[in-house]
Amino acid sequence: MTDWNAMDDEDFRQDVRRFFEQKYPEQLRYPLQRLRWAEIKGWYLTLAEKGWLAPNWPVEYGGMGLSPAKFLIFLEEQERWGVARTPDMGMTMVGPLLIKHGTDEQKAYYLPRILRGEHIWCQGYSEPNAGSDLASLKTSAIIDGDEFVINGQKTWTTLAQDATHIFMLVRTDPQSRKKQEGISFLLVDCASPGITVRPIANIAGHEEFCEVFFDNVRVPKENIVGEINQGWSIAKAMLSFERITLGSPKQSQYALGRLELLAHQRGILEDPVFLDKFTALQLDVADLASAYARFADVVRRGEALGPDVSLLKIWATETYARISNLMVEAAGAAGAMGGKIDFGAAQIDVLGNFYYARPAPIYGGTNEIQRNIIAKNVLGLPS
Amino acid sequence: MNMNTMNESHVDRDDERRLLKDSVRAFVERTGGASRARALRRCSPGFDRSVWREFADLGWLAVTLPEAYGGLNLSLAEMAIIAEGLGGAVAPEPVIEAVSLAAGVLSHAGGPLAEAILPQVIAGTLIPALAWQESTGSYSPDAVATKVQTDSQGGLSLHGVKAFVPYAEASDGFVVSATDACGLVLFWVPASAAGVTLTHHRLATGASVGRVTFDHVPVTEDNRVASADTAARALGLAIEEATVLASAALVGLMSRVLDITVEYLKVRVQFGRPIGSFQALQHRAVDLYIQRELSNAALADAIKELSANGNSSSAHGAVSRAKARCSDAALLICREAVQMHGAIGFTDEYDLGLYLNRALVYSAWLGNSDHHRRRYATYWKDRAQGVAA
Numbered sequence: 001m002t003d004w005n006a007m008d009d010e011d012f013r014q015d016v017r018r019f020f021e022q023k024y025p026e027q028l029r030y031p032l033q034r035l036r037w038a039e040i041k042g043w044y045l046t047l048a049e050k051g052w053l054a055p056n057w058p059v060e061y062g063g064m065g066l067s068p069a070k071f072l073i074f075l076e077e078q079e080r081w082g083v084a085r086t087p088d089m090g091m092t093m094v095g096p097l098l099i100k101h102g103t104d105e106q107k108a109y110y111l112p113r114i115l116r117g118e119h120i121w122c123q124g125y126s127e128p129n130a131g132s133d134l135a136s137l138k139t140s141a142i143i144d145g146d147e148f149v150i151n152g153q154k155t156w157t158t159l160a161q162d163a164t165h166i167f168m169l170v171r172t173d174p175q176s177r178k179k180q181e182g183i184s185f186l187l188v189d190c191a192s193p194g195i196t197v198r199p200i201a202n203i204a205g206h207e208e209f210c211e212v213f214f215d216n217v218r219v220p221k222e223n224i225v226g227e228i229n230q231g232w233s234i235a236k237a238m239l240s241f242e243r244i245t246l247g248s249p250k251q252s253q254y255a256l257g258r259l260e261l262l263a264h265q266r267g268i269l270e271d272p273v274f275l276d277k278f279t280a281l282q283l284d285v286a287d288l289a290s291a292y293a294r295f296a297d298v299v300r301r302g303e304a305l306g307p308d309v310s311l312l313k314i315w316a317t318e319t320y321a322r323i324s325n326l327m328v329e330a331a332g333a334a335g336a337m338g339g340k341i342d343f344g345a346a347q348i349d350v351l352g353n354f355y356y357a358r359p360a361p362i363y364g365g366t367n368e369i370q371r372n373i374i375a376k377n378v379l380g381l382p383s
Numbered sequence: 384m385n386m387n388t389m390n391e392s393h394v395d396r397d398d399e400r401r402l403l404k405d406s407v408r409a410f411v412e413r414t415g416g417a418s419r420a421r422a423l424r425r426c427s428p429g430f431d432r433s434v435w436r437e438f439a440d441l442g443w444l445a446v447t448l449p450e451a452y453g454g455l456n457l458s459l460a461e462m463a464i465i466a467e468g469l470g471g472a473v474a475p476e477p478v479i480e481a482v483s484l485a486a487g488v489l490s491h492a493g494g495p496l497a498e499a500i501l502p503q504v505i506a507g508t509l510i511p512a513l514a515w516q517e518s519t520g521s522y523s524p525d526a527v528a529t530k531v532q533t534d535s536q537g538g539l540s541l542h543g544v545k546a547f548v549p550y551a552e553a554s555d556g557f558v559v560s561a562t563d564a565c566g567l568v569l570f571w572v573p574a575s576a577a578g579v580t581l582t583h584h585r586l587a588t589g590a591s592v593g594r595v596t597f598d599h600v601p602v603t604e605d606n607r608v609a610s611a612d613t614a615a616r617a618l619g620l621a622i623e624e625a626t627v628l629a630s631a632a633l634v635g636l637m638s639r640v641l642d643i644t645v646e647y648l649k650v651r652v653q654f655g656r657p658i659g660s661f662q663a664l665q666h667r668a669v670d671l672y673i674q675r676e677l678s679n680a681a682l683a684d685a686i687k688e689l690s691a692n693g694n695s696s697s698a699h700g701a702v703s704r705a706k707a708r709c710s711d712a713a714l715l716i717c718r719e720a721v722q723m724h725g726a727i728g729f730t731d732e733y734d735l736g737l738y739l740n741r742a743l744v745y746s747a748w749l750g751n752s753d754h755h756r757r758r759y760a761t762y763w764k765d766r767a768q769g770v771a772a
Contacts, residue, residue, distance in 0.1 A: 279760040283681075283704050290680035311673045368666070375665035379645050379672060382660045 005067045013073050019050070020081040030082030030254060032352035034208045037087060037120060037162035044086045044117050053115055054091045061099060061107065062115045069300040072244070076296075079250035087159050090114035090121040093238060094167055097185070101226040101234055110187070124154040124168030124188075124212060125235070131156075132369050134169070135180045135232060139214060141170035143221065148172075148186060150194075150217040156363075160197045160210035164190055173229050185231035187223045194218070204355035239365070244296070244305060246364050247312025249289040255323045256285055258348055263330050265343035277326055284319045291315065307377035310370040317360035317367065324357035400464060406441070407468030417734045420473040424589030424737070428553030430475040439507025444482050447624070448490050452501035459624060459690050463631040463682070470632030471639040473741045475590060477510070479628045480549040485511035487621035488558050488569065492609035496571050500556075512554035514545035514595050515618065522750050524618045529561040529597065531568055540578075541570055541600045549748070551581050551593020558608060559597065560618060567615050569608035576600050587740035620694055623702050626749045627685045630702075630709040633745050634678050637713040640738045641675055644668065644720040651724075664723060671719055674712035681705040700762045703755035710746035710755070717742045 004012060023046055028035065047053040055074045057063020066074060095114060098107050113119040130137035139152025150170060160166065166188050176182030190197070194217040199207035226234050263269040263278065295309055328335040331350045340347040361367040375381045414434070423430055438444050446462045448454025466479055486504045489497045489511070503509035517528055529543025541561055548557070556573040572579060578600035583591040609617055645668055648659030658664055685698075685705035692698040717739040721728040728735050746752070 275760055276756070279756045279763070282763065283707055283756065283759065286684075286704055287677040287681045287708055290684045291677055294680055294683075308676070311669075311676055314669075315673055315677070371666045371669040372662070374669045374672060375659075375662075379665075379668055381645065381648055381665050381668065382657045 004064055004070055007070075009069070009073060012070060013077060016074055016077040017081070019052070020077055020083055023050075024081060024083050028084055031084045032349055032356040033204065033206045034159060035084045035086075036159070040084060040086050041117070043084070047086070048115060048117055054095055057091070057095050057099065057111075061095070061111050063095070068302065072296055072299050075245055076248065076250070079248050082254060087120045087122070087162055089123050089163075089167070090119060090165075092242075093123060094121050094165075094187075097167070097225060097234065097238065101185075103222070105222070106187070106225070119165050120163045121165050121167060122157050122160045122163035122190075124157055124166045126156045127153060128155055132366050135183065137169055137171060137183065139168070139170050140174065141172050141184065141186060141219070143172075144218075146221050147218045148221060148223070150186070150188070150214040150219060152214050154212040154214075155200075155209075157197075157210045157212050158208060160190070160212050161199050161207070166190055166212065167225075169231050169235055172231075176229065180232040182229055183231040183235075184228050185225040185234050186219060187225060188217065188219050192217050192219065202355070203358065204352070242364055243309045243313045243370075244292075244299065246360070247288075247292055247295070247309065247316040249285060249292050249316060252285045252288060252316065252320045252323055255320060255327070255353055256281060258346075258353070259323055259327050259330060261346045262327060262343055262348050262350070265346055266330065266332065268330060274330060277329075281319070281323055281326060284315075284322070288312075288315050288319055307373050310365075310373045310378075313364060314361075314367045314370050317357075320360060321357040324353040328354050400461065403461060403464050404468065407465055410437075410441070411468060411472040411474070414472075416472040417737050420475050420588075420737055420741075421734070423475050427591070428550060429588075429590040430477065430550075430553070434474075435476055435510070436507045438476065438478065439505065443478065444507055445505040447483065448486065448501055448505060452490065452497060453505045454490075454501070459627060460686050462624075462628060463686055466628040466631040467635035467638075470635030470741075470745075473588075473636065473737050475588070477550040477553070479625050479632065481510045481512060481554070483628050484621055484625035485513040485554075485558050487624055488513055488617050489571075489608060491617035491620050492569060492613060494608065495605075496608050500571070509555045510550070510553055512548050512551055512557050512593075513621070514548045514551075514557040515560040515622075516545065516547045518544060518546045518594075520547065522754060524560065524615060524622065525562075525567050527560050527562055527567070529559065531561045531563040531570065531602070532599075533563075539602045539604070539606075541572060541597045541602050543597055545595045545597070548593040548595050550590065551595055552583055552591050554593075557595060560614070563610075566611050567618075568610045569614045569618065570602050570606045571608050572597065572600055572602065572606065587743045588737070589740075590744070616694060622749065623689055623694070623699065626702050626706050627682070627689055629745045629749055630678075630682050630685065630705040633709040633713040633742065634675070634682055636738055636741055636745070637675050637678065637709075637716045640713075640716050640720045640735065640742075641668075641671055643735070644671070644716075644723055647724055658723075667719060667723065671712075671716045674708075674715060678705075678709045678712045681708040696762045696765065700759055703750075703759040703762070706750060707752040707755040707759065710752040713742040714746050 024043060028043065052064060054063035055066045056071045059065035091114065095111060098110055110119065125134060127137045127139060139150065139154060141148040141150045154168060168186050168188060169183050170186050171182050172184040173182030194215040196213040198211045200209050200211060201207050202209065263274055268274045292312060295305065295312055298305055327350050334341045335350055338351050340349045376383065442455060443465050445454045446457045446465065447459060450456045462483060469478060482504060486501060489500055500509060500511065504511060515524060519526065529541065529545065532540050532542060534540065541559060543561060545559065554574055556571060559570050559572050561568050561570060578598040580596045582594045586592050648664055648668060649657055651658045682705045685701040688698045688701035720735055721739065724735060727733050
């Protein structure tokens with residue numbers, strides 16, 4: 001068994017890079033939508049076979065046991081090569097959750113099934129009236145004998161149609177003093193009677209997220225993670241690392257390259273109106289990369305990320321959105337054409353980028369919520 | 384802390400830098416911060432010569448200059464700490480202008496004039512200025528109409544008009560760029576030389592910027608600082624370094640203004656609550672904070688790149704990136720600070736104006752954000768063509 005953490009950072013980076021470059025299917029690089037299970041299953045199993053599916057899990061549970069610093073390198077290389085996200089909620093959320101808060105039985109049952117690609121997880125957090133204000137969620141789980149009985153609705157559940165399981169936040173104490181206090185964390189088999197999944201088409205026409213309805217769904221009591229009514233603090237503690245990964249500059253760097261190619265093909269690269277905007281974006285991306293590197297250094301030193309990391313998510317997602325906006329402008333008449341457009345030497349999906357840039361400032365905590373976090377926890381502004 | 388003892392100490396570099404930062408902060412607190420700039424702003428020469436001597440005693444005028452001239456031979460990173468700290472207090476002393484830019488050219492050029500002048504600069508007894516730009520305002524070091532002419536007896540004279548010379552009225556001499564038959568040359572001309580006349584213009588800060596006329600000023604070979612490639616390299620490198628330090632001063636300035644503004648949002652009560660509790664203002668404050676953080680990141684890159692790669696286009700690109708970001712961010716933060724303060728922010732009595740005016744001066748100096756984005760685009764295009772070829 002390789003001790004990845006003992007490796008030199010650069011050697012590790014080269015190993016990871018080589019594997020992605022050799023094994024990742026070329027036609028799936030830099031997809032502008034989340035890939036469905038049927039499309040990405042092969043890559044999922046390739047990773048599983050290599051033992052690289054769960055880079056951040058401890059070795060004893062079948063992970064690579066990477067330190068945060070090495071994990072960041074792994075993610076950076078994944079981004080660099082445009083490797084698509086698999087349905088990775090099992091690896092990024094359920095695994096770390098169970099390893100920290102799960103019972104021995106839960107770990108023994110669920111973890112190997114995630115690593116084998118047998119269980120595909122989705123995240124049941126948002127509800128129609130609980131988005132940014134997630135703690136207002138109403139889906140209830142009432143104890144009845146040895147079971148919880150779930151009633152309610154989750155929504156914006158990414159790729160629920162491909163999932164075999166859903167981990168969810170449910171209200172177990174409707175009388176709690178604070179709304180955050182009556183919430184628990186449950187693991188649910190999607191095959192349970194009473195669950196209905198309805199895909200929702202997005203602006204781009206893709207069915208990436210779903211509504212999930214729960215009508216008297218019965219779940220064994222032992223499917224709770226952690227203590228009853230402690231789900232909120234468990235969920236909150238799992239969000240910190242996400243903000244640095246959502247703040248990576250790689251997607252913007254790649255999109256900027258596509259934009260440059262597009263402008264070159266259309267002969268407007270030297271046009272002063274275009275060049276002015278393009279150069280400003282180049283600087284925005286370069287400064288993003290510098291800011292990202294500073295936070296990555298914090299991770300590398302083994303220190304905890306502070307609330308200031310929210311600035312990365314804001315700047316990364318809004319910079320990518322500005323690039324995609326300029327792509328539409330630069331494409332001219334073709335800026336209204338769907339799918340890959342032939343610009344001579346390059347085929348570029350202009351609207352694909354434009355659409356793909358829309359949800360990023362919304363998910364993972366909207367950028368408005370991120371600004372609230374910085375205002376309160378970094379600048380110390382009053383409530 | 385007296386920096387003259389720094390080289391002998393055994394503390395590591397990070398500790399050294401922390402100590403330097405503390406000592407700049409202590410100086411600023413002891414001398415009253417922005418109130419000192421307020422008191423000096425309408426006087427001539429616009430700064431305090433006794434403070435200048437104190438800087439010399441502290442070793443701050445010697446930081447980046449080589450040991451051969453009595454300097455400390457420390458890096459641009461140390462000088463940036465001083466520039467950032469003084470920028471946060473809008474200190475009016477021309478440290479970047481006189482030491483990093485003018486003396487920087489002499490230092491990079493080397494030779495007998497550097498040996499003669501730099502020890503006096505370090506001692507605080509001589510303040511040099513660089514006279515390189517002309518009335519066109521071009522930032523191209525070789526776009527000079529000023530000429531060194533040779534008369535029939537072989538005597539040399541310098542003839543031309545230099546513009547945008549900071550603190551010209553306080554300067555003891557000028558490093559002047561010109562051309563002769565062989566190309567770019569740099570000459571040292573004492574302010575008292577026959578044929579040198581000054582006119583002044585007040586900057587937004589109240590400091591003066593000079594237009595210096597050299598009317599057939601007699602010079603000799605002893606006045607020659609450097610020629611041709613040596614001159615271009617020395618001038619170019621000093622300008623890049625001063626541009627980074629102006630960016631550092633802007634970072635110090637914008638950080639202070641952001642602090643003042645966030646503090647004001649916490650204490651100003653309207654509608655029965657602090658205005659900083661309003662989300663509209665919170666989000667604007669956060670956007671300013673993000674710009675400050677990006678400025679910090681870009682500045683750190685520029686220091687690193689320029690220290691490592693000197694006169695390369697990758698270093699120039701990093702310098703332009705920093706100056707573009709810091710100029711825009713400083714102006715944005717100052718303008719927003721005025722708005723978020725309301726009417727008090729527009730009064731002369733409140734300190735914000737001092738910062739806004741300094742932001743205007745340092746944003747425009749050595750190229751504003753438009754100029755540096757344009758320059759960045761040029762390097763990028765060169766690189767892109769290089770790759771394509």
